Amino acid sequence: MQTDINKEPAANPAQPDRARRKGRNILLICSSVCALIVLDTNIVAVSLPSVARSLHADFSDIEWVVSAYMLAFASLLLPAGSLADRFGRKRMMLLGLSLFSIASLGCGLAWSVEVLQLARALKGVGAAMLLTSALAVIGHVFHTEKDRTHAWAVWGACMGVSMTVAPLLGGVITELFGWRWIFLLNLPVCLCLGTLVYREVSESGDANAARLDPWGSLLLSSGLSFLIWGLINANSSGWISQATILRVAGGLLLLALFIPVELMQKRPMIDLRLFRRAPFIGAVLAMFGYAAAAQVMMTFLPLYLQNAFSYSAVAAGLAMLPFALAMMVFPRVGVALAQRMSLHGLMGLGMALVCAGNVVVAIAAYVSTYWMVLVGMIITGSGAGLLNGNTQKAIMHCVPRERTGMASGISTTTRFSAIVLAIACLGCVLTVRTGSYLKEGLLGANLPLPTQINDVVERIVAGDSAAALPALHHNAQALQLAQTGFAHAFSILMLAAAAIAAVSGVLLFHLMGRDGNSKTASVDTVTV
Secondary structure (H helix, E strand, O other), X not given: OEEEOOOOOOOOOOOOHHHHHHHHHHHHHHHHHHHHHHHHHHHOHHHHHHHHHHHOOOHHHHHHHHHHHHHHHHXXXXXXXXXXXXXXXXXXXXXXXXXXXXXXXXXXXXXXXHHHHHHHHHHHHHHHHHHHHHHHHHHHHOOXXXXXXXXXXXXXXXXXXXXXXXXXXXXXXXXXXXXXXHHHOHHHHHHHHHHHHHHHOOOEEEOOOOOOOHHHHHHHHHHHHHHHHHHHOHHHHOOOOHHHHHHHHHHHHHHHHHHHHHHOOOOOOOOHHHHHOHHHHHHHHHHHHHHHHHHXXXXXXXXXXXXXXXOOHHHHHHHOHHHHHHHHHHHHHHHHHOOOOOHHHHHHHHHHHHHHHHHHHHHHHHHOOHHHHXXXXXXXXXXXXXXXXXXXXXXXXXXXXXXXXXXXXXXXXXXXXXXXXXXXXXXXXXXXXXXXXXHHHHHHOOOOOOOOHHHHHHHHHHOOHHHHOHHHOOOHHHHHHHHHHHHHHHHHHHHHHHHHHHHHHHHHHHHHXXXXXXXXXXXXXOOX
């Protein structure tokens, strides 16, 4: 039973114009809050080489710039939802906007990469508060099936536009004003949104909200953090070093402890009994595979385009548009396919397209041909468009209606956890293979190996070739070998992503096919 401090009017055509206008304003405000999160998630990737050059950061450092945000966001989504229900959604949204603003200021003024990483983590905390409270407000205000369908369509359109313009907008801001303004421009936006939330959104909550699960939250976030820490820093610390082994083992142990802790809860943060059902496992694997093989490319492709083709930030943002546009257009194509295909069949097709697109990009990276990269991005983006809404729909389909909030949390947590793990694992592939190609190339050309070859590799992969030149004795041939090695390593990375998509596709088709209710498919609008 929900309690309202100030009861909100539902957006219903039968109500007076004032009530409808208020409902419309709330929808636009909450959609804009969520769009800000999507924009911030995807806008940073184009600026990473500029960040690396400005703050003298290596690839591990810029991986943490992305991962610190994603990790905090993914770890805190479920507890943030409970906090919003217990202490007020409007209050939580305003607090989230405040944290997001402070963190954006910290990012824009960061004098070192460590400060930037810390500010990004704080930003992830604010983003988790914002997303969960904004979604809860939309779900609370719009009651009827017709109103909710319209509300989620508007919300999805805002998400799609944000995802599409993010790479280009990031490139334009970085090129014209510098990377710091990507974060500083959030300040007036947050101030405007905060004012609108304060004026238009009434407080609401849930008196019967589940109690907080601090031990579960701590184990999940700590386990992911240690695991990502070990993977990202393995190249510099050594793959079989004591530090790497302890970090990875510690992360796996904490995640293993998360299981019995959740099983002992009367109303757990994640109901692990759901994993007894094959269709639910298949749906979660589908979300994981989609995020790890397709969505993660929003981070890696801009880096590749700038490194391999010497594109500016603006050119890289423009070059990413076909990928984002395909993601936005193909849900509509899926609507027609849904009339003839089951849900798991449509998702299997989407995963097959992601796999095929990644293979095409892998070939293109090896031969350094942009038109093939373009074709591969369109194919991958098309598959992602079919998967984006349906992966969430499939998870929601497997959960009792009264626990849809938990299902949404599982879906989004799975998505961002997969992105973080993929960044770490695929980043390892990129750095290790680049280093191997560089060593082989230098030895083959009878050129001296740099004393700190791992540091050279990290600088090259981060897009800071100038910082790598002194260690390569300012030899242009050595630098060319390093950049060629990066392109070949990126090809291996794309093949690894294609393998993730292939395995996920086979498993989801097999496991979800056991559900007799998955006769028809439906494509939802774009989700976060």
